[in-house]
Amino acid sequence: MASTTPYTVRWGIMATGWIAETFVKDLLNDPAARDVHDVRHEVAAVASSSSKDRAATFIKDLGVPSTAKAYGTYQELVDDPDVDIVYVATPHSHHYQNAMLALVAGKHVLCEKALTVTASQAKKLVAMAKEKDVFFMEAVWTRYFPISIKIRELIKAGEIGTVHRVIADLSVNGHQEDGKFAWADSHRMVNPNLAGGALLDLGIYALTWVFQTLYHVQPEEEKEAPTVVAAVNKYHTGADETTSIIVQFPKHKSQGIALTSLVVGSDVDGKGTGGSAIRIQGSAGEIQVMGPAYKPLAYKVIKKDGGGQAEVVDCPVPKDPARNWGQGMFWEADECARCLRDGKKESATMPWGESIAIMEVMDEALRQGGVTYSDLITSDIFDAQSELNTGNRPS
Numbered sequence: 478m479a480s481t482t483p484y485t486v487r488w489g490i491m492a493t494g495w496i497a498e499t500f501v502k503d504l505l506n507d508p509a510a511r512d513v514h515d516v517r518h519e520v521a522a523v524a525s526s527s528s529k530d531r532a533a534t535f536i537k538d539l540g541v542p543s544t545a546k547a548y549g550t551y552q553e554l555v556d557d558p559d560v561d562i563v564y565v566a567t568p569h570s571h572h573y574q575n576a577m578l579a580l581v582a583g584k585h586v587l588c589e590k591a592l593t594v595t596a597s598q599a600k601k602l603v604a605m606a607k608e609k610d611v612f613f614m615e616a617v618w619t620r621y622f623p624i625s626i627k628i629r630e631l632i633k634a635g636e637i638g639t640v641h642r643v644i645a646d647l648s649v650n651g652h653q654e655d656g657k658f659a660w661a662d663s664h665r666m667v668n669p670n671l672a673g674g675a676l677l678d679l680g681i682y683a684l685t686w687v688f689q690t691l692y693h694v695q696p697e698e699e700k701e702a703p704t705v706v707a708a709v710n711k712y713h714t715g716a717d718e719t720t721s722i723i724v725q726f727p728k729h730k731s732q733g734i735a736l737t738s739l740v741v742g743s744d745v746d747g748k749g750t751g752g753s754a755i756r757i758q759g760s761a762g763e764i765q766v767m768g769p770a771y772k773p774l775a776y777k778v779i780k781k782d783g784g785g786q787a788e789v790v791d792c793p794v795p796k797d798p799a800r801n802w803g804q805g806m807f808w809e810a811d812e813c814a815r816c817l818r819d820g821k822k823e824s825a826t827m828p829w830g831e832s833i834a835i836m837e838v839m840d841e842a843l844r845q846g847g848v849t850y851s852d853l854i855t856s857d858i859f860d861a862q863s864e865l866n867t868g869n870r871p872s
């Protein structure tokens with residue numbers, strides 16, 4: 478008889494910024510509120526490279542049970558035997574060194590997107606996960622939304638025929654009413670020292686839609702590496718401001734158009750008036766996805782012979798009523814828990830090879846656009862004592 482006791486995974490949280498906070502709030506939700514009963518989550522420890530006090534404040538402010546340990550270094554977190562899996566929530570500039578720190582210590586790792594700054598770094602992380610025989614996954618939460626699963630199923634079932642073209646945009650207009658730009662030059666969104674720029678932060682979601690609808694759904698033996706043509710406008714910091722990529726899969730006669738920008742928005746007025754930013758176009762119809770590319774909330778299937786009818790299917794993210802909270806990051810956390818429970822090292826929904834393939838597209842697009850980052854953050858030589866691991870802040 479199957480066990481009725483949920484499998485518990487003990488998380489170690491690396492960094493205390495915005496996404497660490499959002500993710501932990503999702504971990505604290507009751508899984509039953511999203512009808513999940515086979516896994517559950519505990520926060521075992523939180524580490525801040527700023528100070529132990531910062532980690533302790535994070536634990537207290539978020540209402541994490543006080544049994545969670547607070548650390549003032551990332552090294553202490555990865556050395557903690559009570560931590561099963563480390564969630565890397567630092568800027569992308571730091572992901573390679575931070576994720577490697579955890580993998581080398583033998584920890585399972587969930588690492589925020591973009592996985593790394595370069596494809597070469599991503600390959601080295603995968604190699605280390607294999608060597609240490611641990612679980613490793615890029616935290617592309619969108620892929621685990623039930624709506625993403627449903628859309629992949631619709632495509633595989635041939636609901637819109639053969640998919641030939643996907644247009645996906647995730648752009649955020651940084652111009653504010655007060656005339657200031659949303660991000661100071663030191664902010665990770667535009668600061669090259671923190672691997673800033675539209676592509677690695679936002680464009681990766683446009684590419685996620687291109688890949689999960691044109692590449693992921695293909696049988697393994699039919700998957701092909703795409704060709705890439707990109708145009709990049711740079712921000713004055715040197716980071717990419719607007720990047721447009723055509724990803725072509727020649728054998729499949731399909732193309733993905735991935736768009737991203739920091740100066741115009743995909744959702745012009747924030748109310749969806751501009752229509753869908755994701756269009757999956759097939760020989761027999763089209764699927765349009767509504768909501769931001771990272772958090773899809775509704776879709777509609779428009780059939781070529783549908784007579785002008787297309788029902789919008791809403792897919793809201795369930796909240797835990799006791800906490801009035803639910804962002805949707807819990808679904809990727811549940812996937813990690815199930816993989817650990819089942820002894821899997823890789824998630825079938827975000828496979829290592831696909832993370833690397835996407836990093837290769839981004840490498841190539843940035844190369845074509847002439848965007849470069851420093852040796853410190855592009856190096857694929859691991860250094861436990863790198864300032865990226867110890868917390869000294871590059872300006």
Ligand SMILES: NC(=O)C1=CN([C@@H]2O[C@H](COP(=O)(O)OP(=O)(O)OC[C@H]3O[C@@H](n4cnc5c(N)ncnc54)[C@H](OP(=O)(O)O)[C@@H]3O)[C@@H](O)[C@H]2O)C=CC1
Pocket residue numbers: 491492493494495496497524525526527528531566567568569571589590591616618665671677678771868869870871
């Ligand atoms: N999945 C999603 O929806 C989202 C994912 N992200 C991803 O999460 C990552 C972090 O983004 P976000 O939380 O917004 O970033 P924040 O700037 O809010 O937080 C980053 C944290 O990383 C740590 N850190 C270590 N070194 C530095 C440094 N030199 N400069 C700044 N922070 C440093 C800090 O924590 P400490 O001092 O405690 O060590 C800091 O709080 C990015 O890779 C981003 O792409 C971001 C937003 C949404």
Ligand SMILES: O=C1OC[C@@H](O)[C@H](O)[C@H]1O
Pocket residue numbers: 678679771
């Ligand atoms: O991953 C993300 O999704 C939401 C965006 O606002 C954020 O900049 C990005 O990092």
